[in-house]
Amino acid sequence: xxxxxxxIGAGRMGSALTRAILKAGFDTHVWNRSPEKCEPLAxxxxxxxxxxxxxxxxxxxxxxNVSVYATANALLRPxxxxxxxxxxLLVQLTSGAPNEARETASWATQHEIAxxxxxxxxxxxxxxxxxxxxxxxxxxxxxxxxxxxxxxxxGNAQHIGDDVGHASALDLSLLAQIWGALFxxxxxxxxxxxxxxxxxxxxxxxxxxxxxxxGAVVDLIARAGxxxxxxxxxxxxxxxxxxxxxxxxxEVCAERGLSRDVVDAFxxxxxxxxxxxxxxxxxxxxxxxxx
Ligand code: NAP
Numbered sequence: 001x002x003x004x005x006x007x008i009g010a011g012r013m014g015s016a017l018t019r020a021i022l023k024a025g026f027d028t029h030v031w032n033r034s035p036e037k038c039e040p041l042a043x044x045x046x047x048x049x050x051x052x053x054x055x056x057x058x059x060x061x062x063x064x065n066v067s068v069y070a071t072a073n074a075l076l077r078p079x080x081x082x083x084x085x086x087x088x089l090l091v092q093l094t095s096g097a098p099n100e101a102r103e104t105a106s107w108a109t110q111h112e113i114a115x116x117x118x119x120x121x122x123x124x125x126x127x128x129x130x131x132x133x134x135x136x137x138x139x140x141x142x143x144x145x146x147x148x149x150x151x152x153x154x155g156n157a158q159h160i161g162d163d164v165g166h167a168s169a170l171d172l173s174l175l176a177q178i179w180g181a182l183f184x185x186x187x188x189x190x191x192x193x194x195x196x197x198x199x200x201x202x203x204x205x206x207x208x209x210x211x212x213x214x215g216a217v218v219d220l221i222a223r224a225g226x227x228x229x230x231x232x233x234x235x236x237x238x239x240x241x242x243x244x245x246x247x248x249x250x251e252v253c254a255e256r257g258l259s260r261d262v263v264d265a266f267x268x269x270x271x272x273x274x275x276x277x278x279x280x281x282x283x284x285x286x287x288x289x290x291x
Contacts (some may be wrong), residue, residue, distance in 0.1 A: 002026050006059035008052055008075060009066040009094075010037040012124050015152055017065055018046055020128030024152030031055040056084040057276070061149055065093045065120075069100040082111050089114040089142055091149075093134070097172070098165030105138065105164040110200065116142050117164045119171035122154060130155035137167035155227060176219075183262045191249070194256035216283075223284035235282045242283055243270050 002025065007018045010032035016281035019040045020027045026220050031049040032038050038048040047057035054076050064072050072094050090113050094106060101117040110113035116138040126132040132154025136143050143159040160166055185206075186279060191229065192202045203275065219236055223229065231238045246266065252262050269286055278285035 001058040003146065004043045004058055004063045005149065006031070006049070006055040007046075008032075008055060008062065008064045008072075010041060011066070012095075013120065013127070014065040015041060015125070017063060019044060019081070020132075021063075021149070022046055023128055023149075026149065026152065027058075029055045035066050053081050053084050055191045056088070058080065060087065061089045061091065063091045063093055063144055065145065068095055069096040073104075077107070078214055082113075085113045086111060087113075089116065089146060091116045091118055091136075091146075093118045093120055095119065095171065095206035096168050098169045101137070101168050108217065112131035114139070114142050117166065117167045119167040120154075121171065121174060127154060132156060133158070133161050135167045135170055137161055138164040187249075187258075187262050189259045191252055191256075194252070194258060220284050220287075223282060229278070229285040229287065231281050233274045237283060238280050239270065239273055239285060240279045243274065243279075246270060265280050 004027040005021050006029045007014055007021065008031050010018060010030055014030075015037060018028060018030050019134065022041070022044050028041075028046045029049050030041050030046045031052050031054070035048065038046065042048050042226050047058070048259060051059070059195050064076065066072050066075065069092075072092060076085065077092070085108075090108055092101065092115070092133070096117075105115045105117065116136050118129075118136045121133040121135060134150065134154045135154040136150065136157065136159050139162060140159055147157070160170060188202060188206070189199065191197075218235055246263075249263055250267070253263060254257065269289055272289040273279075273281075273286045276285075276289065
């Protein structure tokens with residue numbers, strides 16, 4: 001028999017999660033601070049609770065998706081709400097840091113609440129879709145016991161380990177990638193604008209350059225895993241070659257009066273590697289410089 005689900009939080013993401021759960025045929029209870037956001041969900045069949053405690057009382061699985069952990073804590077930790085959670089599965093899908101997940105797991109254990117921590121690697125339009133990715137961390141048996149719920153939220157539901165901090169840690173590792181790409185593009189746009197290159201040209205060549213970038217990242221991760229930092233016959237480019245090209249970017253920034261905020265961060269890491277004697281090593285020799 002399908003579990004009854006409570007969803008706490010009906011913002012953009014909480015509403016998408018609720019819609020996906022409803023679509024999969026789960027009896028669903030929803031609560032949101034601003035009750036009007038629950039109205040479209042009620043029209044789809046959700047039961048709107050008048051309090052967090054009431055939503056939880058009806059459910060076996062409680063999904064929380066609010067802005068930050070501090071908000072989730074304020075909602076879940078009043079004594080009567082905590083008591084209502086006893087014996088249930090709490091699934092935290094609010095974005096946070098590994099230490100927040102671990103602290104919540106410890107609190108949950110103290111109160112006999114089963115706990116999984118998740119990170120949503122998708123925007124609301126991917127929720128409930130076969131390609132929707134949500135990663136979960138915490139005791140595997142809890143994930144296995146409620147796999148149907150997790151698959152309803154996204155077809156690519158993955159349990160990544162028992163360490164409850166790992167969902168948010170992996171989330172942050174992947175977000176680092178998107179910020180790297182976005183800040184890189186900010187710099188690229190600035191150079192194109194300063195040099196009078198059309199952004200459509202930039203976009204076209206970025207597309208052509210993407211396999212090169214993707215290949216370099218894959219190579220970097222493989223080398224980091226094997227601690228293979230010395231320049232060798234398979235090295236794509238040494239730090240000397242990268243830093244030589246990078247210097248020309250610094251020159252354009254100086255000549256055109258562009259911000260150095262992004263490139264200064266790159267420069268600092270390059271310099272640390274070079275000072276440590278890695279000029280002729282693979283770019284991967286910068287890996288230990290990040291500690
Ligand atoms: P959102 O639309 O701004 O919704 C925020 C939710 O938090 C609303 O339900 C809001 O209630 C609630 N909230 C905020 N402060 C509160 C308080 N003091 N007391 C009670 N409830 C409070 O944001 P969202 O996009 O749904 O994001 C929600 C979570 O999902 C965040 O942790 C976000 O990082 C994560 N996430 C979002 C995306 C995305 O693409 N949107 C992707 C991955 C992860 P009200 O409606 O009453 O304001």
